[in-house]
Amino acid sequence: MSINLKLEKPSLYALTLVELRDYLAEKGLAKFAADQIYQWMYKFHERDLSKWSNISKKIREDFENNFDLTLPTVVWNGLSKDGTRKFLVKMRDGQTVEAVAIPAKDRLTLCISSQVGCAIGCTFCHTGTMGLKRNLLADEIVGQFLAITDWLKANVSTEEKLTNIVFMGQGEPLHNYDNVRSATIIFMEDKGLGLSQRKITLSTSGLVPQIEKMWDFPPVNIAISLHAAHNDIRSELMPINKAFDLQRLFEAIRKVPLKAYRRITYEYILIADLNDRQEDIDGLCDLLEKSKSKINIIPYNDFPDSKFKRPSNSKIIWFQEELLKRGFVCTTRTTKGQDILAACGQLKSEYEKLNLWDTNKSKAFEMQFSK
Numbered sequence: 001m002s003i004n005l006k007l008e009k010p011s012l013y014a015l016t017l018v019e020l021r022d023y024l025a026e027k028g029l030a031k032f033a034a035d036q037i038y039q040w041m042y043k044f045h046e047r048d049l050s051k052w053s054n055i056s057k058k059i060r061e062d063f064e065n066n067f068d069l070t071l072p073t074v075v076w077n078g079l080s081k082d083g084t085r086k087f088l089v090k091m092r093d094g095q096t097v098e099a100v101a102i103p104a105k106d107r108l109t110l111c112i113s114s115q116v117g118c119a120i121g122c123t124f125c126h127t128g129t130m131g132l133k134r135n136l137l138a139d140e141i142v143g144q145f146l147a148i149t150d151w152l153k154a155n156v157s158t159e160e161k162l163t164n165i166v167f168m169g170q171g172e173p174l175h176n177y178d179n180v181r182s183a184t185i186i187f188m189e190d191k192g193l194g195l196s197q198r199k200i201t202l203s204t205s206g207l208v209p210q211i212e213k214m215w216d217f218p219p220v221n222i223a224i225s226l227h228a229a230h231n232d233i234r235s236e237l238m239p240i241n242k243a244f245d246l247q248r249l250f251e252a253i254r255k256v257p258l259k260a261y262r263r264i265t266y267e268y269i270l271i272a273d274l275n276d277r278q279e280d281i282d283g284l285c286d287l288l289e290k291s292k293s294k295i296n297i298i299p300y301n302d303f304p305d306s307k308f309k310r311p312s313n314s315k316i317i318w319f320q321e322e323l324l325k326r327g328f329v330c331t332t333r334t335t336k337g338q339d340i341l342a343a344c345g346q347l348k349s350e351y352e353k354l355n356l357w358d359t360n361k362s363k364a365f366e367m368q369f370s371k
């Protein structure tokens, strides 16, 4: 458990099942109770210790004294016309992050944040303009999922369940390696939430030293934010490319232990007149191995005053078809939630700009984006 915040008590939600068993054993408490405790926390969503009927008083008293069981709180939500829901979630120290629930035919994916702000500074990203404020703790990452699960149950329907997770919200997950790793282990624990490895995707901007140590990371899906096949353009979009260029990035990617038949997804934000040319298609073909790659084209999501523009629809279709013709698995992601500022970091910026802790302004903001 790594804590880098000065909080009165650590959260019980930061402990993996193994860490919980170790804690109980160290305290001379019944270690076998860990499985039942996990059920109360993750299956029954019960945070009132007095209701944990099959857990000894001794354990409950110990937890009362040593752990916090509060979850982050949803302070704002907006519903897009396409069904995407965006949430602003407040942590115990008052910092806020965004999470987005994206519906598809047979799933409801939660895009979660791993940091408050981000140090990577991608030039197409709103969060990149904020700088890094701090890492989220494992419990704050898990807490986004739990708080939104409870919110959906209370406000939408008891049937509305999150099924998948993508680490694509604010922050670079591998820059917060230990907390993201612990949270992923907690998400996958059978005794708790029990999400399978195929339902979790970790997306990275290409932090090479961390990619190289991913051998100890649970075997979830990997997505790499590629966005350009040439170093000069990638460095313009992602300053991290100046430290770890495409050659170093792909040397590291080749070492990622991929399970048989798994592909790495390469995210490619398509920007008008920058990376949507024939030479960009040729560059991708040189860089990527067809059998181990999937390209996901994301047409750029304009925001007020944004430096880049979205390509025309015909250009987007052409780009995808060219890659398909060359034998790549290639999809184009429909832009979701444009009417609720769903691009990374936009909501938080607007929220802070308008000082939306003021209830009246908050209501006005909500009305503006929930129509």
Ligand code: SF4
Residues within 6 Å of the ligand: 118, 119, 120, 121, 122, 125, 126, 127, 128, 129, 169, 170, 171, 172, 205, 344
């Ligand atoms: S795109 Fe991701 S890695 Fe890049 S600045 Fe935004 S949050 Fe950070």
